[in-house]
Amino acid sequence: MTSPAPAHRPEPPPLSILFVCTGNVCRSPFAEHLLRDRLPGSRVVSRGIFALEGSAMESQMAGELSARGVDPQGFRARQVSAADLGADLILTMSRRQRAYLLDEFPAAARRIRHIGHVPELARMASENPDSSLKEIISAWTRRAIPAGLDVPDPYGKDAAQAARTAALLTERVEQLVPVLRRGILAR
Template identity: 40%
Template sequence: MTSVTSVAPLTVLFVCTGNVHRSPLAERLLRARMPGVRAVSAGTFARPGAPMDTATRSVLEELGGDSAGFASTQLTAELVERSGLVLGLAREHREAAVRLAPLALRRTFTLREFLRLSDGTGVPGAAVRRGTLPAVPAAEDEVPDPWGQGYDALKDCGRDLDVLVKELVRAISPMVCE
């Protein structure tokens, strides 16, 4: 009899404030770009169960993502604890995740921070490098919130996130293919 070992896929949790624009876009773009990863999202002040914003859906679909079945989720300690990589879209989101699950510190970053620190070594390498590189201004670690700024700002945010997610795919591919 042959034994088959099943390896769970990497879970990447994206966190923003309302789970309305940034984190759903990042989640669904990663799902479209890297099906072997389990992408989820949550908000620090989300309205649980709310459907995807209509404008966000439009931007997502224009970028090749799928909005089907999306429902907003409140960030919880359990979500953070069950995720192999937690990526805030701003420093406040990274900090909120770590406050909920302090042991997740070594696998919790902002998206831009992770991309800056991960040099092909995945989460462990990024965690080690975190304290060895010079600090950057907060704006360099954050994806600006398009909330209340109109459709063009949301489209710009979506395009920026698409570029970042493509970089993320390259950064985490070695982790997924191990």
Template identity: 40%
Template sequence: MIGRVLVVCAGNICRSPMAEALLARRLESVTVESAGIAALIGHGADPVAVNLMSERGIDIRSHRARQLVSWMPATADLVLVMDRLQRQQLEHRFASIRGRVYRLGDMPASPRHSDAGFDIPDPYRQGRVAFEESLRLIEAGVEGWAMRIAGLSGGRVASIPNVSESSS
């Protein structure tokens, strides 16, 4: 049973807040939180991330970056990171979480996606196009993980419209 998911990125203002919000929206009975390996503590989500999530009907304006500390991964049933290096760093720093830490891109999303096994690049200070690409990958990872987590937890997965397809 998965009751608590921790999403980790570098600064906790771009990728992990978006992934946290999307997972929380899909997994109604699971607690989803985020933190950063080198968090910009107390900073809000990047304005581009706020805008992209707002376009999806999700408000992350209240998000504040948190530094990853030992109790967070220790109490999580699943830890999702953005790239291989972050996974290695966490497994080295917190040996007890081996077997519970994965890349968000490690879960095949669905048969229509071919992005299985991918890193999610950091869009920090790179503009909207970079954020859109990272968010596309985050959404693919969230789709797959939400189905897997719901299956393991006996929970329900809320369906959400794919904004990027409907706005084209």
């Protein structure tokens, strides 16, 4: 007699991350493309609270992305909507953008955070190896965000500002990858 085949469990949907900035042409698309490259298997998108709908990524930030081995082609800016706020994790570039999303989409409050506060998330994840990513993110969203963590907007500024913004975002994304990878592996 043969034993019954094990029940097939459907694969959970991939982890979803939403990056939000103002125009969706500099910071959030840079972070989107970089994270998607560094974390295959995740769903990563970006949006703007006042998006320059249909615009390509700003040329200096596209150049910074290319310099990191990531292709910026094909991107088009999009406005954030309620449908986007179903992401597992929503990361803004500024406290003002976070406040806007919290006002407009309060139901997503436990998933909306500030990318500048990612080092705290990484610390919490390393200190709580037995907690799920969802539990860690939920606890993280209850922590106060210190001032001074905003990612500078390079739009309309010189190449040096674009390079500084790209370097900061690269650092934050690199800190985020192992934390998110933990969530993907646990699914």
